[in-house]
Amino acid sequence: xxxxxxxxxxxxxxxxxxxxxxxxxxxxxxxxxxxxxxxxxxxxxxxxxxxxxxxxxxxxxxxxxxxxxxxxxxxxxxxxxxxxxxxxxxxxxxxxxxxxxxxxxxxxxxxxxxxxxxxxxxxxxxxxxxxxxxxxxxxxxxxxxxxxxxxxxxxxxxxxxxxxxxxxxxxxxxxxxxxxxxxxxxxxxxxx
Amino acid sequence: xxxxxxxxxxxxxxxxxxxxxxxxxxxxxxxxxxxxxxxxxxxxxxxxxxxxxxxxxxxxxxxxxxxxxxxxxxxxxxxxxxxxxxxxxxxxxxxxxxxxxxxxxxxxxxxxxxxxxxxxxxxxxxxxxxxxxxxxxxxxxxxxxxxxxxxxxxxxxxxxxxxxxxxxxxxxxxxxxxxxxxxxxxxxxxxx
DNA sequence: CAACTCATGTAATGAGTTACATGATTGT
DNA sequence: ACAATCATGTAACTCATTACATGAGTTG
Numbered sequence: 001x002x003x004x005x006x007x008x009x010x011x012x013x014x015x016x017x018x019x020x021x022x023x024x025x026x027x028x029x030x031x032x033x034x035x036x037x038x039x040x041x042x043x044x045x046x047x048x049x050x051x052x053x054x055x056x057x058x059x060x061x062x063x064x065x066x067x068x069x070x071x072x073x074x075x076x077x078x079x080x081x082x083x084x085x086x087x088x089x090x091x092x093x094x095x096x097x098x099x100x101x102x103x104x105x106x107x108x109x110x111x112x113x114x115x116x117x118x119x120x121x122x123x124x125x126x127x128x129x130x131x132x133x134x135x136x137x138x139x140x141x142x143x144x145x146x147x148x149x150x151x152x153x154x155x156x157x158x159x160x161x162x163x164x165x166x167x168x169x170x171x172x173x174x175x176x177x178x179x180x181x182x183x184x185x186x187x188x189x190x191x192x
Numbered sequence: 193x194x195x196x197x198x199x200x201x202x203x204x205x206x207x208x209x210x211x212x213x214x215x216x217x218x219x220x221x222x223x224x225x226x227x228x229x230x231x232x233x234x235x236x237x238x239x240x241x242x243x244x245x246x247x248x249x250x251x252x253x254x255x256x257x258x259x260x261x262x263x264x265x266x267x268x269x270x271x272x273x274x275x276x277x278x279x280x281x282x283x284x285x286x287x288x289x290x291x292x293x294x295x296x297x298x299x300x301x302x303x304x305x306x307x308x309x310x311x312x313x314x315x316x317x318x319x320x321x322x323x324x325x326x327x328x329x330x331x332x333x334x335x336x337x338x339x340x341x342x343x344x345x346x347x348x349x350x351x352x353x354x355x356x357x358x359x360x361x362x363x364x365x366x367x368x369x370x371x372x373x374x375x376x377x378x379x380x381x382x383x384x
Numbered sequence: 385c386a387a388c389t390c391a392t393g394t395a396a397t398g399a400g401t402t403a404c405a406t407g408a409t410t411g412t
Numbered sequence: 413a414c415a416a417t418c419a420t421g422t423a424a425c426t427c428a429t430t431a432c433a434t435g436a437g438t439t440g
Binding site: 011014015017018021038039040041042043085088089091092093094095096097099100101102103104105106107108109110111112113114115116117119120122123126127150155156157158159161162163165166168169172173175176179180183184187188190 | 203206207209210213230231232233234235277280281283284285286287288289291292293294295296297298299300301302303304305306307308309311312314315318319342347348349350351353354355357358360361364365367368371372375376379380382
């Protein structure tokens with residue numbers, strides 16, 4: 001009667017299902033995606049991905065198709081099974097478990113009262129440079145989507161929309177960090 | 193000649209040093225702090241804390257003082273050693289290692305194209321409620337500090353300032369999440 | 385009388401990183 | 413010659429969660 005929780009896999013497993021659901025992929029391709037665009041909010045390395053794919057296969061959520069190649073190593077292209085597709089669909093709208101974020105820079109900030117002022121300035125300045133670069137990168141990518149996709153009224157069930165939605169969050173996040181870093185530096189510059 | 197990295201402990205170890213450096217504490221007190229105010233950016237449970245305190249003690253970074261009690265269990269109050277204090281001071285301004293954040297809600301958003309629209313709305317609405325509550329809680333706490341502390345010109349080396357700085361980041365973060373969730377809901381409400 | 389606070393630990397399991405291992409092709 | 417790309421795996425280790433374990437005093 002109530003909402004039973006059908007935990008078929010770990011969150012990483014669902015990350016892989018989500019990627020494979022957009023198009024059949026090899027473990028190698030998944031490792032690239034979980035590094036650069038998707039890796040911004042869910043990161044994993046190949047050493048975690050290959051064993052997880054084996055688990056998904058044993059659970060009947062994905063099916064590999066072996067592809068022989070002559071010039072490069074053979075590969076396996078994974079696709080969702082019907083079971084995998086419905087597991088993904090269910091998981092997507094279940095409330096996320098409270099995840100305890102860990103932000104090392106904030107942890108350092110908490111103890112900044114003990115720090116050398118000059119060293120502190122250097123830290124926040126380099127962080128500002130890093131985050132500004134990330135922000136600009138996100139914005140460059142976003143310009144491609146922008147008006148076209150989102151202005152379309154029935155967009156929210158398209159991959160283009162969900163891509164843009166995550167990007168938008170990334171931009172908002174980085175913008176906020178940059179503003180905060182600038183505020184920090186303002187207060188660290190007052191040397192008196 | 194160059195900047196050698198003096199990794200004396202894990203990041204959790206430095207989290208504990210940072211807390212103990214503000215005032216000698218028991219493992220129990222540390223576990224409460226790493227749950228509620230500090231836990232917003234670095235969370236840990238008692239089962240991780242007690243073994244870590246033992247490691248810090250063996251490394252000579254903290255020193256426990258046993259306190260016998262009659263009405264409640266005995267306890268150990270940990271204080272920083274000189275070595276512990278300088279380890280903390282060094283760590284604070286070292287660049288944080290690129291931490292790969294994991295945001296389950298964004299991962300779900302990425303695959304939202306597959307979801308049932310009504311279920312999706314419910315998800316983002318409940319997230320909005322949660323984050324609005326957190327934001328209000330942060331803002332209530334911030335009102336106490338506000339003008340008084342930060343307006344003081346030489347504040348940045350005080351615990352009150354660093355507390356306020358982390359809080360401010362928390363407020364900015366939650367505000368951004370709330371704005372993004374509202375944007376998401378706008379697009380999910382268009383049912384056509 | 386049940387739940388909560390104070391107080392400290394250990395054990396088992398799961399998640400994630402780093403390192404080990406191999407090997408052809410292509411570009412600098 | 414050297415590094416990078418494609419391609420897949422395993423092993424050792426660290427980090428983190430959940431569960432096990434105990435026990436007095438207070439609050440509802």
